[in-house]
Amino acid sequence: MGLGRVETSTFMSDFLEKCGGYAVLDGGFATELERHGADLNDPLWSAKCLISSPHLVRRVHLDYLDAGANIIITASYQATIQGFEAKGLSREEGEVLLRRSVEIAREAREIYYDRCTKDSWDFVEAGNISRRPILIAASVGSYGAYLADGSEYSGKYGDSVTLETLKDFHRSRVQILASAGADLIAFETTPNKLEAQAYAELLEEEGINIPAWFTFTSNDGINAASGDSILECASIADSCKQVVAVGINCTPPRYIHSLISHIRKVSSKPIVIYPNSGETYDAVNKKWVKSSGVNDEDFVSYLDKWREAGASLFGGCCRTTPNTIRAISRALFDKSNTDT
Numbered sequence: 001m002g003l004g005r006v007e008t009s010t011f012m013s014d015f016l017e018k019c020g021g022y023a024v025l026d027g028g029f030a031t032e033l034e035r036h037g038a039d040l041n042d043p044l045w046s047a048k049c050l051i052s053s054p055h056l057v058r059r060v061h062l063d064y065l066d067a068g069a070n071i072i073i074t075a076s077y078q079a080t081i082q083g084f085e086a087k088g089l090s091r092e093e094g095e096v097l098l099r100r101s102v103e104i105a106r107e108a109r110e111i112y113y114d115r116c117t118k119d120s121w122d123f124v125e126a127g128n129i130s131r132r133p134i135l136i137a138a139s140v141g142s143y144g145a146y147l148a149d150g151s152e153y154s155g156k157y158g159d160s161v162t163l164e165t166l167k168d169f170h171r172s173r174v175q176i177l178a179s180a181g182a183d184l185i186a187f188e189t190t191p192n193k194l195e196a197q198a199y200a201e202l203l204e205e206e207g208i209n210i211p212a213w214f215t216f217t218s219n220d221g222i223n224a225a226s227g228d229s230i231l232e233c234a235s236i237a238d239s240c241k242q243v244v245a246v247g248i249n250c251t252p253p254r255y256i257h258s259l260i261s262h263i264r265k266v267s268s269k270p271i272v273i274y275p276n277s278g279e280t281y282d283a284v285n286k287k288w289v290k291s292s293g294v295n296d297e298d299f300v301s302y303l304d305k306w307r308e309a310g311a312s313l314f315g316g317c318c319r320t321t322p323n324t325i326r327a328i329s330r331a332l333f334d335k336s337n338t339d340t
């Protein structure tokens with residue numbers, strides 16, 4: 001935002017304090033786009049809507065703000081210059097779309113704040129208007145997301161993909177998103193430690209002046225999706241001074257408690273978790289297979305255990321909805337009231 005380097009050491013603790021100790025993230029972004037009628041059977045997946053239906057992108061952000069989110073994540077998960085070029089767009093057009101993903105989220109935040117000011121009420125505290133703190137996190141999906149074959153859940157990129165490949169792949173998108181007005185970068189659905197190392201080095205080499213979080217996927221509650229130890233993955237995040245939170249996303253709720261406990265062993269940074277519903281992704285048909293998913297009530301029933309294990313930022317990933325986020329928000333809000 002041209003305001004110079006953000007003070008990362010206190011960024012997240014200050015934000016969490018303003019939120020009342022815990023923060024609520026949004027839920028499945030693509031899931032909610034589909035609920036509004038978007039067809040995401042495309043190599044760009046949800047990023048397709050940046051081209052075809054930006055109004056829906058804004059609408060989904062607003063749905064999650066209405067549900068109580070303190071952090072909304074941009075539609076750039078599968079938006080890459082390389083992916084846009086494969087669709088026939090120019091590099092410049094790709095850059096515009098990446099920036100637009102942040103602008104749309106910022107517009108949604110402004111609309112939400114304007115509405116709240118007009119309706120005022122839950123924002124009036126002791127005679128002062130206090131606005132719910134809201135951050136915009138710019139999504140950077142993993143290389144596996146760009147491959148569009150579900151390999152963000154396997155992390156097996158093959159021997160030809162090196163640290164340098166990954167750094168080169170992510171470099172321009174990270175630079176563009178960091179200068180587009182986001183508050184932080186969400187490096188999400190990361191399946192292996194090589195990619196975490198690439199992110200850490202990029203943040204440093206490019207002098208990225210906004211903070212970041214790294215979240216990993218897992219298929220077993222002990223390791224990242226690739227089989228790399230979650231301890232090693234979280235240690236890489238912990239060593240990077242621009243990382244203000246580390247955690248897990250798009251992973252079944254049943255694995256989350258164990259993963260939080262492992263992460264806590266190697267990092268004292270805030271832990272962020274936004275699990276999926278527990279269903280399985282069919283990457284060939286680009287559809288979720290309804291099998292072992294949990295409903296919103298079950299999802300929220302895990303919250304206490306996740307808080308006890310040490311997490312402080314909570315949301316949902318694929319197949320969770322504004323109802324999930326509303327339930328999380330209520331559960332945290334009621335809890336923090338009874339705790340004090």
Ligand SMILES: C[S+](C)CC[C@H](N)C(=O)O
Binds near residue numbers: 146152250281283318
């Ligand atoms: C987080 S997954 C469900 C995203 C979609 C995947 N990268 C694909 O293109 O099939």
Ligand SMILES: N[C@@H](CCS)C(=O)O
Binds near residue numbers: 027028029139318
């Ligand atoms: N922010 C992305 C993550 C997909 S795993 C989404 O919610 O669609």
Ligand SMILES: [Zn+2]
Binds near residue numbers: 317318
């Ligand atoms: Zn997901």
